[in-house]
Amino acid sequence: MAQTAEKPNLTEARIAALSMPGKGWSVAAREDAVRRLRATGLPERRDEYWKYTRPDTLTQVAPEPAAVFENDEAPLFDGLDRLKIVFVDGVFDAEASDDLSLEGVRIERLAEADSDLHWARDLYGTLETNGQTPVARPLAALNTAFATDGMLIHVTGVTSKPINIVYRHESTTSDAILHHLIKLDAGAELTVLENGPAAARFNKVMEVDVGDGASFHQVRAQGRDHERRAATHIFARLGAESTFKSFTLTANGVMTRNDCVIELTGDDASAHVAGACVGDGAFHHDDTVFITHDAVNCESRQVFKKVLCNGATGVFQGKILVKAGAQKTDGYQISQSLLLDEDSQFLAKPELEIYADDVACSHGSTSGAIDEDALFYLRSRGVPLAEATDMLTLSFLAEAVEEIEAENLREEINTRMAAWLGRRRG
Amino acid sequence: MLSIKNLNVKLEEEDKQILKGVDLEVQAGKVHAIMGPNGSGKSTLSYVLSGKDGYQVTEGSATLEGNDLLDMEPEERAAAGLFLAFQYPVEIPGVGNMTFLRTAVNAQRKARGEEEVSAADFLKEVRAKAKDLKIDAEMLKRPVNVGFSGGEKKRNEILQMAMLEPKMCILDETDSGLDVDAMKLVAEGVNALRSEGRGFLVITHYQRLLDHIKPDVVHIMADGRIVKTGGPELALEVENNGYADIMAEVA
Numbered sequence: 001m002a003q004t005a006e007k008p009n010l011t012e013a014r015i016a017a018l019s020m021p022g023k024g025w026s027v028a029a030r031e032d033a034v035r036r037l038r039a040t041g042l043p044e045r046r047d048e049y050w051k052y053t054r055p056d057t058l059t060q061v062a063p064e065p066a067a068v069f070e071n072d073e074a075p076l077f078d079g080l081d082r083l084k085i086v087f088v089d090g091v092f093d094a095e096a097s098d099d100l101s102l103e104g105v106r107i108e109r110l111a112e113a114d115s116d117l118h119w120a121r122d123l124y125g126t127l128e129t130n131g132q133t134p135v136a137r138p139l140a141a142l143n144t145a146f147a148t149d150g151m152l153i154h155v156t157g158v159t160s161k162p163i164n165i166v167y168r169h170e171s172t173t174s175d176a177i178l179h180h181l182i183k184l185d186a187g188a189e190l191t192v193l194e195n196g197p198a199a200a201r202f203n204k205v206m207e208v209d210v211g212d213g214a215s216f217h218q219v220r221a222q223g224r225d226h227e228r229r230a231a232t233h234i235f236a237r238l239g240a241e242s243t244f245k246s247f248t249l250t251a252n253g254v255m256t257r258n259d260c261v262i263e264l265t266g267d268d269a270s271a272h273v274a275g276a277c278v279g280d281g282a283f284h285h286d287d288t289v290f291i292t293h294d295a296v297n298c299e300s301r302q303v304f305k306k307v308l309c310n311g312a313t314g315v316f317q318g319k320i321l322v323k324a325g326a327q328k329t330d331g332y333q334i335s336q337s338l339l340l341d342e343d344s345q346f347l348a349k350p351e352l353e354i355y356a357d358d359v360a361c362s363h364g365s366t367s368g369a370i371d372e373d374a375l376f377y378l379r380s381r382g383v384p385l386a387e388a389t390d391m392l393t394l395s396f397l398a399e400a401v402e403e404i405e406a407e408n409l410r411e412e413i414n415t416r417m418a419a420w421l422g423r424r425r426g
Numbered sequence: 427m428l429s430i431k432n433l434n435v436k437l438e439e440e441d442k443q444i445l446k447g448v449d450l451e452v453q454a455g456k457v458h459a460i461m462g463p464n465g466s467g468k469s470t471l472s473y474v475l476s477g478k479d480g481y482q483v484t485e486g487s488a489t490l491e492g493n494d495l496l497d498m499e500p501e502e503r504a505a506a507g508l509f510l511a512f513q514y515p516v517e518i519p520g521v522g523n524m525t526f527l528r529t530a531v532n533a534q535r536k537a538r539g540e541e542e543v544s545a546a547d548f549l550k551e552v553r554a555k556a557k558d559l560k561i562d563a564e565m566l567k568r569p570v571n572v573g574f575s576g577g578e579k580k581r582n583e584i585l586q587m588a589m590l591e592p593k594m595c596i597l598d599e600t601d602s603g604l605d606v607d608a609m610k611l612v613a614e615g616v617n618a619l620r621s622e623g624r625g626f627l628v629i630t631h632y633q634r635l636l637d638h639i640k641p642d643v644v645h646i647m648a649d650g651r652i653v654k655t656g657g658p659e660l661a662l663e664v665e666n667n668g669y670a671d672i673m674a675e676v677a
Contacts (some may be wrong), residue, residue, distance in 0.1 A: 372479065377516040380476050381526075381586060382504035382534035391521055391529065398520020398569075 004259045007041035007377040010059060011138075014042060017061045018177075024114045029125040033144035036129065040136040049135055052315040052347045053257055053286040058139060063201030066227035069252070075166065076195045076221050076416060080408070082108075082164040085151060089169060089199045090176025092149055093365040096166075104157030105190065110179060120152045120181050127207040127235035131261035133292060140233040140259070143205040147179030150205075155188040155214070162191035167198030169225055174199035180206040184214035186239070191406070192216075197223020202230040212239040212266055218246040219409050221416070222253060226282065229255040240266030240295070247404045249413055250277040251287055251374045251420055257286045264291070264298040264326075274303040274403035278393070278417070279312030279344075280424070286315035287335075293326040293359075302417040307393050307402040308344035316348045316365070319412070324355040331361035338396045339367055340389075390421040427491060427625040428452040428475075428594050434485035435467075435474050444470045447486065447652035450627075452594065457626040458651055459636055461661060462647035464668045466470040468629045469513060471647075472598045476510040477503050490594055504530075505537035511583040511600050523582065526570045527552060534590060555588045559615050575670030577608035584615035595619070596627045601635035613638030634664035646672055 015037070020030050043055040058063050084098035085107075092109060100107040108161055113120060125144040151165065165180070176199035184190060188211060198204070210216050222230060230253065236244050250256055254283030262271045277285045291300045306314035316335035348365040370392050378388035394417060401417075404410040435445040444467045452458045462468050474481050475488055478498035488495045495503055518526065519537070532542040543551075556566055559581045571579050579601055587595055597616065603610050616639050620626070628639055636644070636658065642658040643654045648669065653676045654660065664672065 372514075374516045374518050376478050376500060377512065377518070378526075378530075379500035380478075380495055380504055380510055380512075381530035381590065382501050382537065384501045384533060384537075385499065387529070387533065388501075390516070391526075393516050395520035395569075401520075 023123040036141040066200035070227035075229040106154045150179040155184040158189040164193040167196035169197040186211040194220035197225040197228040204232040208236040210242040214241040221249040224252040233259045238269040240306035244271045248275045256298040274400040276397040281310040283312035289318040293322045293329045297328040299330040304335040306337045309340035309344040319351040322354040327358040330360040333363035427454045431484035452625040455622040459641035467650040503630040509592035511597040513599040576603035
């Protein structure tokens with residue numbers, strides 16, 4: 001990434017305003033990360049992967065303030081049997097969190113893990129580093145360097161219930177940087193649920209190392225606070241015959257950039273990334289996905305759906321890179337938007353780069369309005385226009401939501417989306 | 427029940443007159459059939475009555491039990507008791523058939539100021555009615571019409587009709603794409619709904635559907651108007667001689 005004259009100033013100003021937790025096993029990795037950050041500089045509008053999303057509010061020294069959303073509905077996943085971990089404006093809340101013990105998994109906090117022998121030392125920042133090429137991800141390097149906390153989750157067996165990380169937002173000026181590290185040993189299984197707005201500005205990295213035959217599921221809902229901003233990264237490495245499935249629901253939020261970087265490094269692995277988002281008004285949502293196939297007979301699937309209205313903007317940048325030798329790759333990518341009016345826009349950049357000759361890769365991207373025939377069909381059965389529009393909106397999002405494997409979670413997401421749409425209808 | 431007077435309709439987007447003065451009265455308890463060659467305006471009539479966009483009424487009226495249909499939104503017409511069984515039922519991925527049915531039933535009840543039907547009562551009723559139409563539990567769970575065969579889609583239309591209990595049913599080429607067995611099943615479904623308080627308008631190309639759904643009155647439509655009205659024997663005449671004779675006769 002070529003640096004402009006302003007870029008080092010911007011980057012140094014941001015670095016100067018942050019302080020590095022200065023002890024323990026992570027120091028070397030954090031210092032490396034600062035070097036990576038300085039080498040590329042923070043993103044600017046002219047950087048290729050920031051063409052459609054203005055990075056300034058994500059990179060500036062102080063966050064724009066964000067009002068806390070008045071929400072009277074029960075938090076998502078409340079009724080589930082889960083292990084709950086709560087962060088308030090990026091600060092761990094021990095009282096609100098469950099005891100961090102669960103069979104088949106060891107859970108610690110980044111801020112408290114001091115031992116130099118810790119398993120995390122070998123992993124912290126490594127997947128993020130891998131994910132810096134060929135496309136630089138400076139906000140992730142910044143995160144690795146300056147994360148104040150996060151969960152270190154080492155999964156050794158099959159966990160009996162999901163871990164639910166709840167991100168509460170209470171301060172209008174909070175600026176949270178959290179870094180989670182998840183390692184699944186061979187054959188291990190874990191589901192992570194995440195929900196909440198987290199802070200006025202949230203920078204989150206999750207590195208996930210999925211061992212051979214292991215299985216990782218993630219379902220997250222980004223908080224509905226209208227003015228919140230978030231830049232999140234998932235970096236995942238998949239071993240042989242492993243499974244990775246991630247679903248993200250986003251409704252509201254003035255600025256969201258979700259990067260997902262996945263490397264399929266073992267044969268017969270499978271990675272699914274899906275997102276459903278509903279944006280109304282001041283809403284900018286960017287899904288940037290990079291999936292690298294570097295093993296034989298792997299499958300990857302990207303399903304992203306966006307419903308946009310009243311000037312909302314959706315962005316999708318999705319790439320499948322199939323390396324030489326990654327034969328029998330099955331890659332699928334679809335990004336679609338439903339534009340409910342002419343003021344909204346969807347910008348898509350699907351990319352395929354293939355160096356193996358025996359692969360099946362398909363991609364498609366569409367933008368469209370509500371299907372008038374379907375709308376008439378519903379109305380002719382007595383369903384009023386607004387309700388029929390909502391039904392078709394949910395119908396449009398369904399392919400993404402169906403990527404959630406667990407039926408109860410799928411139902412929970414669907415019910416919640418229907419309620420949100422219904423509420424807007426009044 | 428349904429009263430159509432001098433109905434003139436053109437396409438909204440182009441200067442093309444489709445209906446040129448349709449007059450039709452369907453009484454409660456009666457089954458009227460409309461036959462006619464392609465392009466005569468049969469399907470347009472069904473769309474205009476149910477409120478589809480893209481058409482402009484230039485003259486005339488259509489009322490259901492005295493209520494002006496043309497002044498209502500499609501959902502209001504449905505709540506007033508009008509039902510159109512589509513020639514091409516629309517697929518709606520991601521919306522369960524059962525959810526769709528229940529939403530429709532309750533929306534109509536709400537519009538009429540009635541109580542919503544309870545989940546248990548609804549389930550009981552839908553299961554019983556689905557069984558008569560040989561619609562299994564799997565089909566009820568699946569997204570609306572997605573992956574349904576032609577026959578399944580038409581049976582699903584009749585199930586909706588049975589659940590919504592409309593006063594006036596319009597069937598638009600319900601026999602198209604059906605084999606004989608499927609047609610019988612659909613016709614049985616329709617016949618089971620025949621009652622004193624309910625009118626039917628059956629639009630079809632062919633007489634064969636009318637072997638199973640016996641009409642009281644048969645109309646022949648050509649070039650945007652009803653050109654001949656008679657009893658069931660009129661359908662047989664069409665079957666035997668085609669439309670050419672009738673057209674020559676009325677020309």
